[in-house]
Amino acid sequence: MTGKRVTIHDVAKAAGVSITTVSRYLNQRYDAMSGETKVRIADVIANLHYRPNALAQGLKGNRSKMISVMVVNIGYPYNVSLIRALTHKLDPAGYNLLVCESEGDKEREAHLLRSLVAQQIDALVLQTNGDNNALVAEIAAQIPVILVDRHFDIPRVTCVVTDNESASATLVRALYREGYERVLFVTEREDGVSTRQQRLDGYRRACGEYGRNPWIGYVDRGDPATFAALVPEVESAAYLGPVSVYTANGLLMLKLYPALRALSTTQTGRIGLATFDEPDWAPLVFPPLTCVRQPTAEIGAWVGKRLLALLDGRGKLGKPALRTLPSTLIWQKSTSL
Amino acid sequence: MTGKRVTIHDVAKAAGVSITTVSRYLNQRYDAMSGETKVRIADVIANLHYRPNALAQGLKGNRSKMISVMVVNIGYPYNVSLIRALTHKLDPAGYNLLVCESEGDKEREAHLLRSLVAQQIDALVLQTNGDNNALVAEIAAQIPVILVDRHFDIPRVTCVVTDNESASATLVRALYREGYERVLFVTEREDGVSTRQQRLDGYRRACGEYGRNPWIGYVDRGDPATFAALVPEVESAAYLGPVSVYTANGLLMLKLYPALRALSTTQTGRIGLATFDEPDWAPLVFPPLTCVRQPTAEIGAWVGKRLLALLDGRGKLGKPALRTLPSTLIWQKSTSL
DNA sequence: TTGAAAGCGCTAACAA
DNA sequence: TTGTTAGCGCTTTCAA
Numbered sequence: 257m258t259g260k261r262v263t264i265h266d267v268a269k270a271a272g273v274s275i276t277t278v279s280r281y282l283n284q285r286y287d288a289m290s291g292e293t294k295v296r297i298a299d300v301i302a303n304l305h306y307r308p309n310a311l312a313q314g315l316k317g318n319r320s321k322m323i324s325v326m327v328v329n330i331g332y333p334y335n336v337s338l339i340r341a342l343t344h345k346l347d348p349a350g351y352n353l354l355v356c357e358s359e360g361d362k363e364r365e366a367h368l369l370r371s372l373v374a375q376q377i378d379a380l381v382l383q384t385n386g387d388n389n390a391l392v393a394e395i396a397a398q399i400p401v402i403l404v405d406r407h408f409d410i411p412r413v414t415c416v417v418t419d420n421e422s423a424s425a426t427l428v429r430a431l432y433r434e435g436y437e438r439v440l441f442v443t444e445r446e447d448g449v450s451t452r453q454q455r456l457d458g459y460r461r462a463c464g465e466y467g468r469n470p471w472i473g474y475v476d477r478g479d480p481a482t483f484a485a486l487v488p489e490v491e492s493a494a495y496l497g498p499v500s501v502y503t504a505n506g507l508l509m510l511k512l513y514p515a516l517r518a519l520s521t522t523q524t525g526r527i528g529l530a531t532f533d534e535p536d537w538a539p540l541v542f543p544p545l546t547c548v549r550q551p552t553a554e555i556g557a558w559v560g561k562r563l564l565a566l567l568d569g570r571g572k573l574g575k576p577a578l579r580t581l582p583s584t585l586i587w588q589k590s591t592s593l
Numbered sequence: 594m595t596g597k598r599v600t601i602h603d604v605a606k607a608a609g610v611s612i613t614t615v616s617r618y619l620n621q622r623y624d625a626m627s628g629e630t631k632v633r634i635a636d637v638i639a640n641l642h643y644r645p646n647a648l649a650q651g652l653k654g655n656r657s658k659m660i661s662v663m664v665v666n667i668g669y670p671y672n673v674s675l676i677r678a679l680t681h682k683l684d685p686a687g688y689n690l691l692v693c694e695s696e697g698d699k700e701r702e703a704h705l706l707r708s709l710v711a712q713q714i715d716a717l718v719l720q721t722n723g724d725n726n727a728l729v730a731e732i733a734a735q736i737p738v739i740l741v742d743r744h745f746d747i748p749r750v751t752c753v754v755t756d757n758e759s760a761s762a763t764l765v766r767a768l769y770r771e772g773y774e775r776v777l778f779v780t781e782r783e784d785g786v787s788t789r790q791q792r793l794d795g796y797r798r799a800c801g802e803y804g805r806n807p808w809i810g811y812v813d814r815g816d817p818a819t820f821a822a823l824v825p826e827v828e829s830a831a832y833l834g835p836v837s838v839y840t841a842n843g844l845l846m847l848k849l850y851p852a853l854r855a856l857s858t859t860q861t862g863r864i865g866l867a868t869f870d871e872p873d874w875a876p877l878v879f880p881p882l883t884c885v886r887q888p889t890a891e892i893g894a895w896v897g898k899r900l901l902a903l904l905d906g907r908g909k910l911g912k913p914a915l916r917t918l919p920s921t922l923i924w925q926k927s928t929s930l
Numbered sequence: 931t932t933g934a935a936a937g938c939g940c941t942a943a944c945a946a
Numbered sequence: 947t948t949g950t951t952a953g954c955g956c957t958t959t960c961a962a
Binding site: 610611612613614617625626627630647651652653654655 | 948949950951953954955956961
Binding site: 261305307308310311312313315320321322330331333336337340341343347350352353354355356357368370371372373374375376395398510513514517523535536537539540541542 | 598611642644645646647648649651652657658659667668670673674676677680682684687689690691692693694705708709710711712724731847850851852872873874876877878879
């Protein structure tokens with residue numbers, strides 16, 4: 257299986273120079289190097305298909321050229337887009353991405369974090385439930401750490417999030433303005449997850465502004481019954497006036513949608529539907545689904561840029577601990593009366 | 594930023610032993626080691642939060658404990674599920690996953706592959722368009738390489754795919770049996786991609802068995818007009834008898850669906866819809882979408898297991914160059930007459 | 931313009 | 947039962 261890899265020694269020998277000279281060439285220190293040597297080394301490298309061993313370089317230079325991004329679920333469009341944008345920033349700078357999925361599990365997250373540190377990652381991008389903040393703080397003492405999507409207050413850690421509170425309020429206001437009399441907000445228990453809390457806060461604020469009582473349906477992703485229980489509640493409310501349902505994220509809408517749609521065939525047009533996040537199927541259903549598009553690509557790009565600056569030794573001063581990027585409301589027919 | 598990392602030297606000093614002894618402990622060579630030393634080292638390691646530097650271990654042992662999986666698109670449910678299953682197999686064995694996205698771009702794929710080799714990955718899992726097979730062959734001379742989803746004939750490379758041809762034929766037969774008189778197969782140009790070719794072959798075979806003429810609509814993902822062009826074709830055909838549309842993958846259905854659904858409101862129930870792949874929205878639309886579920890988790894698990902065997906030095910003999918796992922037809926109301 | 935030598939953190943003979 | 951030593955492939959003083 258192993259065809260003996262080419263090392264810097266092989267190159268040096270073939271080019272008739274010392275490994276130091278080859279190393280100089282590799283690091284583009286051409287200032288003091290004869291053009292002839294340069295060409296000779298270039299030739300040999302090309303012929304031998306030589307690529308320096310990144311592990312050895314890393315060991316020497318105390319950096320690995322690897323950055324990890326760890327998210328709760330690699331399938332969420334939010335994360336897919338984030339990872340993609342991040343790659344596009346980091347790849348040109350020679351960084352490889354170690355992608356991990358915590359599955360929202362505390363132990364697993366801790367295990368993976370430790371493994372990554374041992375792997376000598378140069379930086380960490382993390383979407384977390386906040387269950388291992390002490391460990392994250394330790395890591396942040398060693399390398400740059402940026403939290404995305406969810407905000408936690410950890411020393412030396414920058415957070416990049418979207419404007420959950422105001423985007424949520426904006427959506428809910430628009431619903432009331434459209435004429436919906438009641439808006440059911442469907443969410444999971446906050447459990448210290450900032451996004452959930454903020455989206456709820458935004459909902460509450462809009463309710464307050466319009467003098468409506470908050471109407472909150474708590475669900476548990478793992479328990480279909482919690483979703484099913486909401487349906488009759490919505491149905492009976494719909495008899496009294498136009499009602500809409502607003503889910504705190506795309507996955508909740510995915511689970512709730514079939515049951516609600518079955519209802520609306522009889523209650524045509526009276527039950528508005530909206531969700532935070534922009535599922536890829538939003539334009540497919542009829543009527544197309546109103547949703548809140550998060551600036552995932554921008555977040556990824558911003559994080560990537562910031563990391564490069566930090567790794568370069570630049571940046572560090574006046575860095576904001578929290579950066580908020582704006583979402584966009586995509587208003588569709590699913591919320592039209 | 595850097596709080597000086599703990600090394601094996603620190604541990605040795607604190608425990609009052611040599612680094613060799615610590616190394617022995619780390620590698621569980623307890624056979625010749627006093628219980629006392631063992632405990633002492635364990636204590637120190639715990640206190641210092643020591644974790645061995647994986648880079649240094651890798652440099653020494655000529656392995657990195659990193660495996661790369663490179664796919665065309667990290668957002669496809671197929672790949673998400675594959676990556677997840679792979680992680681679950683490899684993680685317990687101490688491997689970290691370098692996830693890469695080629696975006697189906699030849700240059701990008703080549704660039705990433707080279708970068709990964711330089712990063713000293715121990716193995717490679719690859720979904721490819723086949724544009725860099727020579728390079729892949731070179732890599733396969735060094736480390737285990739497994740191709741997923743798409744089959745190419747490369748020395749030393751095992752391929753794991755699904756039964757595209759027969760699953761496609763099964764679906765199309767079921768459509769004819771249901772009473773659809775014509776089935777439009779929507780696909781991208783084969784371009785040497787085995788999955789496309791095989792799904793087309795299966796379609797053709799079923800057509801042959803039922804004495805129908807193949808009816809193929811070629812589309813280009815980047816060009817919406819190619820999708821739009823199919824709609825009137827389907828519409829006029831639908832006047833002559835029951836027609837169904839079968840897309841070669843989930844993304845094509847995603848793009849085609851809105852236009853087709855608009856039609857079917859007038860042609861209610863006459864236009865059947867089915868797709869290869871199982872989009873997460875398949876059960877959401879009305880009527881729910883018939884689709885072919887690929888055994889992605891099984892593929893991932895199989896690949897993971899096989900890799901571990903190969904990396905262990907076991908396996909190697911009698912290994913099949915091609916492993917085919919079966920898909921499942923999910924028959925729903927979208928194809929009921 | 932170039933090279934010798936030390937050392938990054940670790941493992942593995944070989945000695946003791 | 948433990949330690950000494952020689953590297954893994956590379957970068958980087960320091961000298962020539």
